[in-house]
Amino acid sequence: MIFNNKFLILLLPILLLGCASSDVPTNQFDAELYSGKPIDSLTSDDPPLNEKEAIMRGDIALRDNNIDLALYEYIRSLSFADKEFHDKTLFTIGQIHSSRGNYALAEKAYLAALDFNPAHTDALEQLGSLYTKQRRIDEGRSYFFKAINADQVRLKSSTTIRSYQALDIDEVDAYKVDSRSPALAYMGLGVLEDVEGKHQIAQAYFKKALAIDKRSVKALLNMGYSHYMYGNYKQAYQYTRSALEIEPNNEKAQNNLALIYLASGDIKKATNVFMRHMDAAEALNNVGYFLILQGKPDEAVPYLQQAIDKKPSYYKVANDNLNRALSEVREMKQ
Incomplete structure (x- = not known):
């Protein structure tokens, strides 16, 4: 899988390194979080002086698509006593491993991030996604709920999830969201409900994801497919077409549109859609x-x-x- 440089934004921007500080390493390089080329082959530069400098080096390497070096520098930043950015750095390390399909190391990094910041919403929802992909459904569901709970605390909402079990539509509707809310957690829970045939509750979750980002192609496709499975082909068509307006060449959207045409009895249109790709x-x-x-x-x-x-x-x-x-x-x- 190609690593997406959007993860650069996950770390706080570091504009100035400032003077060298007493931020000395507390331990040696943690090789348990590393997987890549031999460390000795990565760089001959002098060691970073502090956590911020190590992170900046990692950001530069990531920008240049030198992923092994970026991973090495980010892990080196964890050896300093100043732990200001440890949770964000560990999350980025987890993203790198996840992008490579290195799920065991990704899990380890995300869990370590939570040790520094138990309310790290991104790490919580990524663990939810990771576990559901591995068919560890109960664990995945619980971490999706934890992400939403952490977000409710951030939003100063009086609504929290007391049980990591299925909710009803009114309970889902009660949660507050804004543009920073964990859309992946809402979508993940929606997919789990769809799999269990609870399509209306699934749609309540997808509605929240779309309230977070109305142009999310993933959320639009999930909502459209949920309506398709529920037999509401008109709504399924509308959401799927909205996704295609944003990404006309999205093959999943095209396939879903073809399925909707088939279910609606328009085989000719379905065939034409399939033949586009x-x-x-x-x-x-x-x-x-x-x-x-x-x-x-x-x-x-x-x-x-x-x-x-x-x-x-x-x-x-x-x-x-x-x-x-x-x-x-x-x-x-x-």
Whole structure:
């Protein structure tokens, strides 16, 4: 995965290093948080004099896409007694590891950030996301709730979550949000509710995410897909189209739009949407496959046959789907 330099903004800007201080290292480099090229090969510069200088070096390396050096410098900053930026630095270290799929080290860094700042909302919601990806659903849900709770405290809201269990719509609606609120936590909880078939509660969470950022493509797609699963195709279409207006080439949005057209009975439009970003055989196979999932195997058959005709020697997937469709048609006639 390509590392996104937007994480530069997660650390406080350091404009002046100032004079050398008594900010001396308290321990050696913590190699347990490092993963990359051999340390000896990274730099020959003199060691940083203080925490701020080490962070600045990390920011410069990150800007130059020298990720291993950035990671090294950020970890070096943790060795100084002045812990002013430790929580933010550990969060950035976690983001670097997460971007590389190094989830064990990402988890360790996020948890360490919470040791310095238990109300670090970004670290809380990232742990929620990390755990849900690993199917540790209860842990993921609890950290999403912790992120929202921390945000309610910041907003001086009287509403807090007393139990890390499913909430009702009124309880979700009661939470305050602003542009700094943890949108990822609200979306994560919404997805968990959607998976459990609680689409209206999921939509209440997605509504909060959109109140935080009305142009969030991810939130728009989640809301649209939730309405699609709920059978509200008009609303699903509106949210999905809004996402495409922001990102016209977003393939997930295009696929979701095609699914909405299929569910609405407009197979021609669905096929055209699929064909915008895949070849004809794949598009026709997709139409057939999703028609099967929608309980319409008889309608799927001609599209799967066309997919096979387009690539007779290659399209094994379409053959498998055709056999499944024909099998289901026979079962329906019995």
